Structure formats: structure tokens, C-alpha cells
Amino acid sequence: MKEREGKIRLVKVKLKGLKKYFGKVKAVDDISLEINPGEFVVLLGPSGCGKTTLLRCVSGLEVVTTGKVFFDEDDVTYLSPKDRNISMVFQNYAIWPHMTVNNNIGFPLRIKRYSQKEIEKRVNWAAELLGIDNLLDRYPVQLSGGQRQRVAVARAIVMEPKVLLMDEPLSNLDALLRVRMRAEIRKLQENLKVTTIYVTHDQVEAMTMGNRIAVLNQGILQQFGSSEEIYHNPVNTFVAGFIGSPQMNFIEVEIVSQGKELFLKTKGLEVSLLDKYKDKVSKLSGKRKYILGVRPEHIYVSGRAQTDKVAATKGKVYFAELLRSDTVLHLEKEFGFLVVKAPGDLKIKEGKEIEILVDLLRIHLFDKDTGKAIF
Amino acid sequence: MKRQKTPMVLKIKQVITIIIVGLIVIWFLTPLVLITISAFASPSDYYQIDKVIPTHFTLSQFKSLFFELEAWKAILTSIKVAVVTMLLSFVIGLPAGYALSRYIFPGKNFLKLLILATRMFPLMILAIPLLIIFMRMGVSDSIWGTSLAHTAMVLPMIILISSSILSGVSVDYEEAAMIFGLSRIQAFFKITLPLALPGLAASAIFAFIISWNEVFVATILTLTNRTLPAHILKTAMASPDYFKFTGGFIMAIPAMVFIFFVRRHLVTMWGISLK
Amino acid sequence: MISFSLREKNWIPYLLFLPVLIYLAGFIGYPLLKALQLAFSSEEGKFGLENFITLTQDSTFWKALKNTLYLLITIVPLQVILAFLLALFVNSRFKGYMTVLYIISIPLALSDVSAALMSYNIFTSHGFLNKFLMKFGFIENPIYFFGLGLSSRAFWVIVLTELWRATPLVFVILLASLQMISKDYFEAADVFGFSKWQKFFHITLPLTMPSLQSALLIRTLFAFQIFGVVWLLSGRDIPILAGEVYYQQAELNNFRLAATYGFIIALICIIISWVYITLLRTKHLEMER
Ligand SMILES: Nc1ncnc2c1ncn2[C@@H]1O[C@H](COP(=O)(O)OP(=O)(O)OP(=O)(O)O)[C@@H](O)[C@H]1O
Ligand SMILES: [Mg+2]
Numbered sequence: 002m003k004e005r006e007g008k009i010r011l012v013k014v015k016l017k018g019l020k021k022y023f024g025k026v027k028a029v030d031d032i033s034l035e036i037n038p039g040e041f042v043v044l045l046g047p048s049g050c051g052k053t054t055l056l057r058c059v060s061g062l063e064v065v066t067t068g069k070v071f072f073d074e075d076d077v078t079y080l081s082p083k084d085r086n087i088s089m090v091f092q093n094y095a096i097w098p099h100m101t102v103n104n105n106i107g108f109p110l111r112i113k114r115y116s117q118k119e120i121e122k123r124v125n126w127a128a129e130l131l132g133i134d135n136l137l138d139r140y141p142v143q144l145s146g147g148q149r150q151r152v153a154v155a156r157a158i159v160m161e162p163k164v165l166l167m168d169e170p171l172s173n174l175d176a177l178l179r180v181r182m183r184a185e186i187r188k189l190q191e192n193l194k195v196t197t198i199y200v201t202h203d204q205v206e207a208m209t210m211g212n213r214i215a216v217l218n219q220g221i222l223q224q225f226g227s228s229e230e231i232y233h234n235p236v237n238t239f240v241a242g243f244i245g246s247p248q249m250n251f252i253e254v255e256i257v258s259q260g261k262e263l264f265l266k267t268k269g270l271e272v273s274l275l276d277k278y279k280d281k282v283s284k285l286s287g288k289r290k291y292i293l294g295v296r297p298e299h300i301y302v303s304g305r306a307q308t309d310k311v312a313a314t315k316g317k318v319y320f321a322e323l324l325r326s327d328t329v330l331h332l333e334k335e336f337g338f339l340v341v342k343a344p345g346d347l348k349i350k351e352g353k354e355i356e357i358l359v360d361l362l363r364i365h366l367f368d369k370d371t372g373k374a375i376f
Numbered sequence: 377m378k379r380q381k382t383p384m385v386l387k388i389k390q391v392i393t394i395i396i397v398g399l400i401v402i403w404f405l406t407p408l409v410l411i412t413i414s415a416f417a418s419p420s421d422y423y424q425i426d427k428v429i430p431t432h433f434t435l436s437q438f439k440s441l442f443f444e445l446e447a448w449k450a451i452l453t454s455i456k457v458a459v460v461t462m463l464l465s466f467v468i469g470l471p472a473g474y475a476l477s478r479y480i481f482p483g484k485n486f487l488k489l490l491i492l493a494t495r496m497f498p499l500m501i502l503a504i505p506l507l508i509i510f511m512r513m514g515v516s517d518s519i520w521g522t523s524l525a526h527t528a529m530v531l532p533m534i535i536l537i538s539s540s541i542l543s544g545v546s547v548d549y550e551e552a553a554m555i556f557g558l559s560r561i562q563a564f565f566k567i568t569l570p571l572a573l574p575g576l577a578a579s580a581i582f583a584f585i586i587s588w589n590e591v592f593v594a595t596i597l598t599l600t601n602r603t604l605p606a607h608i609l610k611t612a613m614a615s616p617d618y619f620k621f622t623g624g625f626i627m628a629i630p631a632m633v634f635i636f637f638v639r640r641h642l643v644t645m646w647g648i649s650l651k
Numbered sequence: 652m653i654s655f656s657l658r659e660k661n662w663i664p665y666l667l668f669l670p671v672l673i674y675l676a677g678f679i680g681y682p683l684l685k686a687l688q689l690a691f692s693s694e695e696g697k698f699g700l701e702n703f704i705t706l707t708q709d710s711t712f713w714k715a716l717k718n719t720l721y722l723l724i725t726i727v728p729l730q731v732i733l734a735f736l737l738a739l740f741v742n743s744r745f746k747g748y749m750t751v752l753y754i755i756s757i758p759l760a761l762s763d764v765s766a767a768l769m770s771y772n773i774f775t776s777h778g779f780l781n782k783f784l785m786k787f788g789f790i791e792n793p794i795y796f797f798g799l800g801l802s803s804r805a806f807w808v809i810v811l812t813e814l815w816r817a818t819p820l821v822f823v824i825l826l827a828s829l830q831m832i833s834k835d836y837f838e839a840a841d842v843f844g845f846s847k848w849q850k851f852f853h854i855t856l857p858l859t860m861p862s863l864q865s866a867l868l869i870r871t872l873f874a875f876q877i878f879g880v881v882w883l884l885s886g887r888d889i890p891i892l893a894g895e896v897y898y899q900q901a902e903l904n905n906f907r908l909a910a911t912y913g914f915i916i917a918l919i920c921i922i923i924s925w926v927y928i929t930l931l932r933t934k935h936l937e938m939e940r
Contacts, residue, residue, distance in 0.1 A: 060841075060842055061841070062842070083841050083842070083844040083845060083846065084844075086844070087842060088842060088843060089839070089842045091835060091838070091839060093835060095835035095836055095838060095839035097836055097854065098836075098858070099858055108843075109843035109844060109845075112843065112844055112845055112849060156843070160843070166842075393743075393745050396740060397751055400737070400740075400754065401751070401754055403815070404754050404755055404815070405754060405757075407766075407769035407770065407772070407815065408757065408769065410769070410772055410773060410779050411765075411768065411769045411772050422777060423777060425782060425785065425793075426782070426785070426786060427782065428779065428782045428783050428786050467670075468671055468674050471667035471668070471670065472667055472668045472670070472671040474667060475667035475668055479663070479664040481661060481664045481665070484664070491675075493921075493924075494675060494679050495872065496920040496921060496924065497683065497913060498875075498893050498896050498912075498913050498916050498917075500893070500913070501686045501900070501909055501910050501913030501914075502678075502679065502683065502686065503900065504685075504686075504689075504900065504906050504909075505681070505682035506678065508685075509677075509681070524678060525678065527674070527678070528674065528675065528678035528679050531671060531675065535671060585760045588762075589760075589761070589762030589763075589765075591762065591879065592878075592879075592897060595901070605762060605764055608764070613883075617771075620768050620771065621768060621772050623768070624764070624768030624769060627761075627762055627764060628761055628765045628769075630760075631757065631760035631762075631765070632760075634760055635753065635756050635757050635760045636753060639749070639753045639756060642752070642823050643752075643823060643826055643830060644827070
């Protein structure tokens, strides 16, 4: 069970122009994705953005409106789920009420004609992994929500699917168990090397688990890339705002040129642009409105900066959230509030005016109307 | 590669569905259509052996049934009895249905079984003792006696069905209302009852129908104040065939109409109640 | 799950049940005891088994018992299978299934008197069937279904009528339980590679089993009370237990024997229910917390 037997080939999953409409609701709107064999991809997005729907299209439970789904070069768009050789953890578990935990996990294997011995071995292995080995003889009504969820996960992982689909499989577990399960699932996937699509709206989960992350909003794919790309180079304000906590600061600015220098300017803040950004900005029209984005962790309290490429400004502390590991400062500025993530050992009183430094290497600029990133 | 649905398969499926629907409709509707035809057919057509579908229609059977045999009186009695039964069984049965749907208490299963058990006896054998009781109460041969007997028959069904319908209204709504300051009773009348009303109305109609249909207890309990089925059993059965068909037709009308009104609730009503 | 979690005075449910209990005690319990007393009292009013002895020596009783059982084992299985097929079909939710549901449900509200008359309308010597067959030359003379010595023909007419009349009730019960099965369970089965048949045998059937069983039980119990249709179509040519109750009571005014028949029916019903309930248990429902 440790290592996947060589005979099962890893599959590439390709979605091409996938659309799924429910009447007027565009649950999935023209999504194209290519998932490499053995890759662990996370679908991330706010509630109702179409994650479950996309997963159901891949599984074949939902008939797509248009578009195609490929497993390797096979077009499986209209193949029924049972012929796709997949397994899935359902968001609402869907464990069968009339079967014991043991049967719930083992029954799909029986359908696939595994030997009794093999079934037992696998069920016990999965149950142990998920800490439900003492519940094997119970019926679903006798389980707690989190226990049911673990049964659903166990049922999915005992199979040897081509593609493993998981819809928020850890949402109902306590924090401790969740962290442990995250690691277990990741390790398991690495061992099995099964192509996996994992849905979550928890960005920590997404950042730590996925090889690549697909960020969705309102049925549209916003960005598909590694966690690093998504964090450092968000393609638009949605991705920039959705990833990272606390949220990125968005400040409406004007582009001002003084001689050879270019500045992003608003009342109370002036940020000069480094050379590498100048090319992109000089081509822009001055008439449009722009938004400067900077993450709270990329604004330093004076004296704590790691770099000298910074822009300094001052602000009055309106409110300080003491998280002990960090201190999140909300500063009052002319353009609104500026959020700064400072180290936890910082002792700052509310009402005090302090100097802060914006990291010039870590700023982002967006077009206000389209939301698209300029850099 | 296997496709999920090809147009050809879909078409065959559609044709098969239509054929099955056709068979169902024929099987279930034919007796109804035929008795309707017979109810209006003129007696001479009925006795003409080579006339499958009658060509002469008449209302004479209805007329003589209604006026000479005084069926109109029986119809009125039937309606009165059914309405009283409906109201009585609800007033008495609804609280019990509510208790079943909302509380877990020792003896609950026993009570449920007890209620079901009353359906195990042929209720006819109750008729004579009931007659004696009603004579003592002074309600023999009246709509009250028949209603009281019918209520006893209908009650178990009303309790189980109303409990199933009330179970369909989530306790959460009621609890939420209680959190926001309503008493248990207010919560029931303001939240649960309105939500359950369509289903409860449907089961009330069923109480009506059962009472309307019941023949044998009614036959034994009454002499002059006969309900329609009892009246038809006593008079039309001793009459020529074409009277029987007219009688059967009249008795079937409310059933068809009422089922039409409650068709949306049929499934909920019977669903959980029989668990 | 369905109960209030709040701690409350625990006499409330009993209070709510009180009116029902009083009513049923008065109008079913007491008359039932009276009937029971009748069944066990002799002509002079003494307690004894005299009535039962009279019955067992009467060949009509044994015929009635036999006929009732015959009707039961012919009708009930057919009815349940037919109803299950109908329920599966309607549950596939084709276009217009609501109309089909309505049509199937009509007999549900018909009295047995009406149903018997409809059947009589078709099968009597001047009925539609005979006229039709003669018109198109299939037969020369009408086929008689009712009358002395024709009880085996009448038997099948009764079976058909009962199938027509009472299948809808079973159908509705089964349809309700089919509709309560969450779609999720089938989707999970799809994903884990169940075939159509496997889905039927491992999801649909076990999850409808409780309803199937209660439908079976209810139909079996009601089969002992089948009476109206038989009485109207064949009179006493086909004696049955419930029919004898009516005959003894309404025609002969022999209340003691009527009560004895009733007592025997009740006894059989109690035994059958007990067997059903102890034999058929559904674990996943029972062990609910
Ligand atoms: N069967 C359906 N009929 C109509 N609309 C639907 C249906 N299923 C989903 N939707 C709509 O499609 C959109 C996407 O739903 P989906 O379930 O995919 O969201 P999600 O991203 O999984 O959300 P969550 O994180 O809350 O689970 C929602 O707006 C939802 O209301
Ligand atoms: Mg979802």
C-alpha cells in the first residue's frame, strides 16, 4: 500500500473552455486548466464561486454546458462517473446511511472485485490513518460531523483512482486534527502520486498543500500558478486581496513624473518607482486611475526594515491588534486606513504617531477600472 | 469509448416511457371511464347485447335515485357526518401528532404501536357494542353517532399523518421563534402551523373521504339518517344494474376531485407516517 | 434529532395524548372488550370457548380461512411488486410525472363499494368485456363470472379489482421512501464505480427496505379485512373471514359468532405483526442516538 504499483499510469487532466450554467447562473465560466500527471492542485475561492461545480464537472456528476474534459488524451466529457476511475470526497460526505463505517470504506473495493484480504488490509490502513479504527462497526447516524468527514476521506483514499477529487475534506475537523490531516494527505498524495484536485476556501490550506493553486471567482479562473507566484505576482486585485492575511492595502494613486523619476502619489503618501517598474509605467496613459497595492507585511515600522529601498511616511495608530506573534496596526491616513503587520514584540500605544516604511520592491500596481495588475 | 447518452438511446428511452405511461393510464382510468359511461347510459342500451358503447344517454337514473329514492337527503347526511368527523378527529388527533413529532418520551413507541394496533381489528365487530353505547348516550341513529364511530376509525391515521407532516417542519424554526420570545404554543400557531397547513389540510380531506366512503358501520348504526354509501347499499343493490352504476359513479366523484386537490401532498402524507 | 433539546416538564406529551387515549378507550377499547366478552360467552352468557368450538366444527369457517389466505398470498406479493415498479418508474421523474402520479392515486380515495361496482360494470354478463368480446366475435355467448359454481372465476376478478384498488396505497408509500433517498448517495455510488444494478441492489433497495416492509405488513393486515369487494362481487360464494363477521352480524344477528370471527382475525393479525417486527429489523435506523 505504501508505494503505488507501477502498472497504473499517472494521468494528466485537461479542462478546455469548460462552462456550466444553471439557468442564468454561470457557476463555471469558460475555465481552461492543465493539471500535470501526479500533481496536487488546489481550487481556491470564496463561497459560491463554483469550486464544487467545477469538481463535479471533472467527476462527471454534472453534465457540462460546453467545453471538454480530458484525462490524458481521452475525451471523458460525456463519460459517466463510474467509468472514469476517480474517487471523491464529497463536501457533504454522502456516506451511505445503511452501511457501517467498515462497509462504507470497503464497499467500493468490493465492487471493483478486490480480494477480501486486500479489502480488510486497506480499510484498516485507512481507518488507522484517519483515527477512526475504533468506529468501524458503527453506522453513520452514530458519528459526529468530523468523524463522518473522516470516513468520507477514508473511502476516497483506499481506492486506486486515476484522479482523486476532494471537496473541502477537512472543513469540519478541529484545528489540531486539521493540521495533522493536511500533512497526512500531502504525504499520502506524494506516495501515491495520484493526480489530485483539492477544493478549499482556506488559503493557509491552499498555500501549504498545493503544487499549484487555481484561484476562482464567480465562476471565472483568475490565476493558476504556484503559491509563490500567486502571493508575489497576483494578476489582479481580486487575487491580491483574496490571498494574504491581513488583506493587502489598496490605495488609489496618481502617476507623477519629475524629471527622470516616476512617483505614485496620493495625499499622505509618495512612492518612487524603481527602475525595473519604470518601463511598464511610462507607457501608461496619465488619464486613467491606478491602484497601489502593498501587503501589510511589506510595510515596516521605522527601524525594523531589512532594506533601504523604502518610502517613508507617517501615520497615527488608530487601533492595534495584539496577536502576540504579530501586531497588526491600523494607521489613520488621509486616504483611509493603512494596515501594517509589525513584529509581536512591538510596544505601541494607540493614538501615537509613528513612522513607517513601504518596501519599494514589494509594491503592486493595478488599473483601477479593469483591476488588472500592471506589475 | 462509452458515451453517456447518445440521441438514439435517448429516443428509445422516450418511446418506452411513453408506452409505460400509456399502459398505466389505461389500467387505472378504464374502470373510471366505463362506469361514467354506464352511469349515463339508457337502460335499453345496457341490455342491448351488441351495443358495446351506448349511444343513448339519460339522467333518469340520477333523477330517480335522487328524488324517488331520496339520495339527496343521504348526501346531505354524508357531508354532515364527514365534516364533523374531520373536525373532531383533528381537534383530538393533532395534539397527539404534535407530541409524536416533537418529543421523545418513555412509552412513545408503545403509544404508536397501540394506535396502529387499533387498525388490526375488523372494525365491524365494534358496531354492535357502539350501537348500545350510542343508545345510552341518546345519539343512536343520528349523524352524531356515525361521526363518533368514524372519528374512532380515522383518528389513528390522522395522528400518524399529522405527526409526519409536522416532522417535515424543522424544529429549528420553532426553536428560533422561542428564542425570540414566543411561547411554545405561540410558536406552534405562528410558525409551525402555517408551514404545515397545506399538508394538514390534505390529511383533513382524507379524513373526510374515509368517512364518506365508510359503509358498514354506518349501515348498522343508522336506520333513517343513512349516509350515502349506506343508502346506496340498501336501495341500489336491490335495484337493476344500471342503478348500481349510477350509485357507484356518484360515490366516486368526491374521491376524484379531492385527490386532485391533495395530489401534491400525497407523498409527504404517507411517506414518513408509516415508518 | 427531531425532539426539542430544551429540558421541559415531561408530562406534556402525555397530556397531549390524553384526549386520544380517552377517546380510543371509549369508542374502541370498551366496545372491543364488549366484543371480546361476547366471543367468550355462551348462549346463556356464561364464560367459555363454546363459540370457538362451534366455529371449528363449521366447514364455512375453514373455507373462509382458506380463501382469505389464498387471496392474501395472491394479492399481496403482486401488489407490492407492481407498486414498487410503478414507484421506481414515477420516481425517474420524466416529463409529466405529476399527472401520472395523480392518475395512479385516484383509486386511493375510492370506497370498496365503488371499486366493486366498477369491476361489476366490466365483468357482468352485460358488461363491457362480454359485449366487446361478442361484438368482435371472440365468443358466442357471454362468459359468466359471477354466480354459483363460478367462484374460481370470481376469485380472479376479485384479485384484479383489489390490485386495481389497493396498489396505489403501496405505491405512494414506496414512492415517498424513494423520494427521501438523498441524491448524494447515488452520486457517491456513481463516483465509486457502481453499475446501474449495483446501485439498485446496494443503495435503492436497502434504503427503501423499511418502507417496503411496512407496506408489506400493512397490506397483509388489510388483506384480512378485505371484504367489500368480495361481498359485492360474490356474496357468500367465496366465504372469507371478514365477510363472515358481517354475515353473522348483519344478516343473522348472531353477535357472538361475529365477535368470535373478529377475535380470530385480530389474533392472526397480532401474530403476523409480531413475526414481522421481530424478524425484520433495520439496524441503521434503530441505533440512532
Ligand atoms: N444545482 C444548482 N442549480 C442552480 N444553481 C446552482 C446549482 N449548484 C450550484 N449553483 C450555483 O452555482 C454557484 C457555484 O456553486 P458551487 O457549489 O460550485 O460553489 P462553491 O464554490 O463550491 O461554494 P462553497 O465554498 O460554499 O461550497 C453558486 O452561485 C450556486 O448558487
Ligand atoms: Mg462547494
